[in-house]
Amino acid sequence: MVPECRVPPARPAWLPELLAPAGDWDCVRAAVENGADAIYFGLELFNARMRARNFTVEELPALMEWLHLRGVRGYVTFNTLVFEPELPQAEALLRAMMVAGVDAVVVQDVGVARLVRMLSPDFPMHASTQMTITSAAGVDLARELGCQLVVLARECSIPEIRRIQETQARHPAGRPLPLEVFVHGALCVAYSGQCLTSESLGQRSANRGECAQACRLPYGLVADDRPVPLGDRQYLLSPQDLMGLELLPELIRAGVASLKIEGRLKSPEYVANVTRAYRQALDRLAAMARTPEELPPVWNVDPETRYGLEMAFSRGLYTGWLRGIDNQALVHGRFGKKRGVYLGEVVRVENGSVILAAVGPVRPGDGVVFDAGHPEVEEEGGRVHAVEPVGRDGSDVARLRLRFGHGTIRWARVRPGQKVWKTSDPALERSWRRSFEGDQPRYCRPVIMRVRGQAGAPMELCVTDEQGRSVTVRSALRLEPARDRPLTPEVLQEQLGRLGGTPFYLAGLECALEGSVLLPFRELNRLRREAVAQLERLRKEPPRWTVRAEPVTGPRTRDEVSADGPAPAPGVPAGPALTVLVRSMEQLDAALNWGAETIYCDFENPKQYPAAVERVRRINAGRSRPATIWVAGPRICKPGEEWILRQLAASRADGFLVRNADQLYHFHGQRCVGDATLNVANHLAAAFFLERFGVERVTASYDLDADQLEALVRALPPGRVEVTLHQHMPMFHMEHCVFCAFLSQGHDYRDCGRPCEKHRVQLRDRVGALHPVKADAGCRNTVFNARAQTGAEYAGRLIRAGVRHFRIEFVEEPGDEVVRTLSRYAALLRGEIDGETLWRELRLVHQLGVTRGTLRRG
Structure with missing residues (x-):
C-alpha cells in the first residue's frame, strides 16, 4: 500500500x-x-x-x-x-x-x-x-x-x-x-566557539567536535570559601x-x-x-x-x-x-539528562507496586524512572505492566497504582515523595517512526501541469515544479476528435494527478485543448510517467559552482611566507619576551615592580582602567624602559553594550587586547593584539586579522598542541604569533550568571543585587577541584580551571620556530606568586633553566599542581 x-x-x-x-x-x-x-x-x-x-x-x-x-x-x-x-x-x-x-x-x-x-x-x-x-x-x-x-x-x-x-x-x-x-x-551553557572546557580537562576540544559535555555534570558552589547549601540543585551549568x-x-x-x-x-x-x-x-x-x-x-x-x-x-x-x-529559570539545577514528561509523586509503596499522585498520562508499556534527587547514580525504573485507578484519597489529584514486571524494580530504593518521570512512550515512538519508514515519499512537493493541443496533432504536457523547473513532453499518438468521453479537465485531473510513489502532487492543471478531443489513457499515463522522470532527472542535477582548478594550499617555505604572507611586525624583539596578563590591581603592581614591559589588564570592571593606566604612567616616569599597558574588553559584545568600548577607549591605554568583531572594528587603526578568542588555528585566519585589521600579532588558539602550534608559527613571519605559556584555562564562558542564579532571588543584573561584587565564588567538581568563577562587565561568567597549566617544556622549540612573545596569565594569584612565576619564566627564556625543571618547580609551589597543558597530547 x-x-x-x-x-x-x-x-x-x-x-x-x-x-x-x-x-x-x-x-x-x-x-x-x-x-x-x-x-x-x-x-x-x-x-x-x-x-x-x-x-x-x-x-x-x-x-x-x-x-x-x-x-x-x-x-x-x-x-x-x-x-x-x-x-x-x-x-x-x-x-x-x-x-x-x-x-x-x-x-x-x-x-x-x-x-x-x-x-x-x-x-x-x-x-x-x-x-x-x-x-x-x-x-x-x-x-x-x-x-x-x-x-x-x-x-x-x-x-x-x-x-x-x-x-x-x-x-x-x-x-x-x-x-x-x-x-x-x-x-550549551557556554558560548559556542568560546568553550574550552573539554580541551582544558581532557584535550577533547569542542572546537574540534569532541565536546565531553562537562556542563551536564554536578557541581558544588563555594562562596567565600564556604559551601553554599543548594539542596537537590547540583547541576549548576546544565x-x-x-x-x-x-x-x-x-x-x-x-x-x-x-x-x-x-x-x-x-x-x-x-x-x-x-x-x-x-x-x-x-x-x-x-x-x-x-x-x-x-x-x-x-x-x-x-x-x-x-x-x-x-x-x-x-x-x-x-x-x-x-x-x-x-538565570533562575534557565537552569533549574536538578538534573542534567533526559527526563521526559512529569507524571507525579510517589504516595506510597505497597505489595510490589507504587501508588502515584498522577498529574500526567501513563499507560501500560510506558517507561518510567523514579527520581530520588541523585541522577548521577543509577536510578530505579522500568516498563509499566499495569495501571489501576485507586481513587483520589480526598485530593483533586488522581491516584494510580503502577505495577511492574517481577524483579525489575528494587523497591527498597523507592520512597514516598520521589518524582516519577515518563521516559518512553512506545506507541508514540512507533507513530514517529512510521512517518518516515520505507522508500515511498510521504511529504510531497507541488507541480503545475499544462496541456494543449488539437485534433490531428500530438498533445503537449508541460510540468513545472515549485522551484520553477519545467519539462515538456509530447504524445506519440495524435489527438483525435472525441465522439464520447472527451479529455475534460476533470478527466485530465484524474489521470495526470496519479502521482503516487513520486515526490510530487498535482497542485494545479491548465487545460488548453482545442475542441473535444481524446487520447488513450495508456498514452496519458505514459506521458505523465515520462514527464515525471524528466523532471526528477532535472531536479537531481547539482547546482554548478565555480571552482578554481589550481590547488591553493600546501607546504610553504620561509621565502614563500615572506613573499605572500603578512609583513613582518614592526619592533619585533630579537629574542623572546614575556607579556603579562593581570586581573587585579595587586597583580598589576606586582608585575610593574618585577619589571614587566608589556602588561595586559583584564579587569572585571573597565571603569578601573584609567586608574591602572595612570599607575603605569607614574611608574614609567622613573624607569629607563617604560612598560606599555594594554586593556582588554569582554569576550562578547551585544547590542546596547557600546558603552564598554567607550570605557576602554577613555582609558588612554597604549593598546588594546581585542577579542571580537566589535573591538576589531572599533579600535582599528590603533595598536591592537588579537586574543585567543579569535580562534586562530592556521595562517589564513592569522593573515586576515593581521592584514585587514592591522593587529600587531595574534594569540594562537588554545586548541593547538605543540606540533600544530609550531606549524602555524612557521607559516607566518617571526613575531606575528603570541603564545600563552602559563595560564588557568578559561573553560566555560557563559551568558548564564552563577552568582545571580544561586546567590540571589533576582533574574538578571537589574534585580540580582550584584552578588558578584560581594562574593568570591568557585565551582567544586566531582574530584574536589575548585574552579574560580569571574563575572565581566556584561555580567557574563567565566569559569577558570583550578589548575594552572604550563607549556614551559616547549618554549625552546617555539622560539626556534619564530615565537617572540610568550604570555603569562594570572587569575587569583597574590602579588608574591606573580613575581615568583614571572621570575622563573624569565629565567627559562634566558636559558638559565629548562622547561622540565620549571614545570617541576611550579608543581611544588602550586597547591593543586600545574599540568603540562594542552600543548602536550596524550
Missing part, C-alpha cells in the same frame, strides 16, 4: 526556512518526510559533532541528489577549527562539496572561510554559531569573509535580533544578511532544553530567515517529531496572515504537541535566551 502523501500548503515569501539536523540516513528521511526545507549534516572530518554517525565523501553525491529530488537543501557543517597541516585536506573536502552540489557550507574557522572564497567566488557559505556572532559587527565580519547567512549565537534575545537587523538595514552594502537562529534542542515554538510569530516579525533545530546526535524519531511540530506551526501561521504584522501576538503550544516534544527529548523545555535573560 502506497503511503498517503502529505501535501504542504502554499507558503508566503516571509516564512522562514525550517532547518533540521541529520546525523545519518534515517534522520535525513525523518526530516524530509516531516517537512524540513533544508537539513544540515557533517562529514567524517571537520564537523562539530564527531560522535554522530555522519556521512562519507563517497556518499555525498547520492545524498545531494536525493535531497534535491525531494526539493530539500543540504548544508554541510564544516564548523570546526582547521590546523595548519590540515589545510590541504580541508581544500580537498571543500572541492568535493562543490562538485557534489552541496547548497552551502557552514564554517567556524576564519581561515576556512577565506579558503572557500579562494576556491570559489559563488559557493554559498554560512557563518556558524561557532563564530560567536552576537552583534551587527559580527555580521559585518561574516559579510567581509563572503558569507551569505549568519547563524547567531544562541544567547541572542529577540529584541537583540531586531537591533542587529535594524543596524544591518543601515549598512552601506545594502541588503542585510539573512539571520538564522536555533529554535529547539539542547542549549540549562533546560530550548523550545521556541510559542515565539514563532515574534521571530518571524524580527525578520529571522531560518529556524534551526538542534540534534545531530539525536534519534530519527526525535528529528521526525520536532520537525513536524515546527512545520505544522509554520504552515498554520502562513495560512492565517498575509504579512508578518498580521500574525497573532501570542502562539500557544497545544498540550499534545508539548507532550510529544517532551517525550522526544527534554531536560525541561524553556525559551532559552530568546525572551531575554532569566
